[in-house]
Amino acid sequence: MFDIQTNSNLKKGDPSTFKDVFRVLYPRLKGYCKLFVPDDNKVEDLIQETFITLWEKRNSIKTDRSIESYLFVILRNNCLNFLRNEKLEKTTFSVNLEEVSELQYLYQIDFLGKEEKSLEEQLVESFQQVVNELPDKMKLVFTQCKIEGRKQKEVAEEMGISVKMVEKHIAKAKEQIKNKLINQYPMLIIIITLLLDK
Structure with a gap:
C-alpha cells in the first residue's frame, strides 16, 4: 500500500506523510487492537502510543520494509505489555494458563521458522495481493x-x-x-x- 518513498518521508519526519499513514491504517489497527483489548478508550490510547513510537523511532525505519507490518508489530507488543501488566496488577492467583501460553506465543511469533518477514508483514502483503x-x-x-x-x-x-x-x-x-x-x-x-x- 505504501511505497519506499513513504517510508523515506517518514524517516525524514514529514508531518503530512505521518498523517496520511495514520488516516489510512487507523481503522485496521483499531480492529487488530480490539482482538486483544475490548475497551475502546484503551484501544485509542494504545494506537496513540503506537504512532508516538513510530514518530520517535522514525530514524530506524527501513525504507525497503513494510511500514504497515512495522506498526502492527509495535501495536501488538503494546497490547501484550498492557495485558501482562494487567495480570500482574491483579491480586488473584487464578491465572488462565491457556491465555498465558497464547501471550508467549504471540510475543515470539516474529522469530518462528526461517522467514525473514514477520507474520504481520506476510499478512499485510497477502492482503495487498488479494485486493489487487x-x-x-x-x-x-x-x-x-x-x-x-x-x-x-x-x-x-x-x-x-x-x-x-x-x-x-x-x-x-x-x-x-x-x-x-x-x-x-x-x-x-x-x-x-x-x-x-x-
Whole structure:
C-alpha cells in the first residue's frame, strides 16, 4: 500500500506523510487492537502510543520494509505489555494458563521458522495481493471506501453507480479477501475477520 518513498518521508519526519499513514491504517489497527483489548478508550490510547513510537523511532525505519507490518508489530507488543501488566496488577492467583501460553506465543511469533518477514508483514502483503486481484471496479470501491475511508455515497456519485451497488461490491470484496486469506492463514481467522469487519 505504501511505497519506499513513504517510508523515506517518514524517516525524514514529514508531518503530512505521518498523517496520511495514520488516516489510512487507523481503522485496521483499531480492529487488530480490539482482538486483544475490548475497551475502546484503551484501544485509542494504545494506537496513540503506537504512532508516538513510530514518530520517535522514525530514524530506524527501513525504507525497503513494510511500514504497515512495522506498526502492527509495535501495536501488538503494546497490547501484550498492557495485558501482562494487567495480570500482574491483579491480586488473584487464578491465572488462565491457556491465555498465558497464547501471550508467549504471540510475543515470539516474529522469530518462528526461517522467514525473514514477520507474520504481520506476510499478512499485510497477502492482503495487498488479494485486493489487487479483485475485479477493477470492485477493487476501486473497496480501496476507496474501506482503505481510504471515503463515504459510500461520495464514491457512488463519483463512479455513477448506486449506493446499493457500492455496498454489493464491498460485500463481495470482503468475502473474496476473507476466503483467500483464511486459506493462507487458517490460524488467524479471528484477526482476518476483525480487520475486514470495519
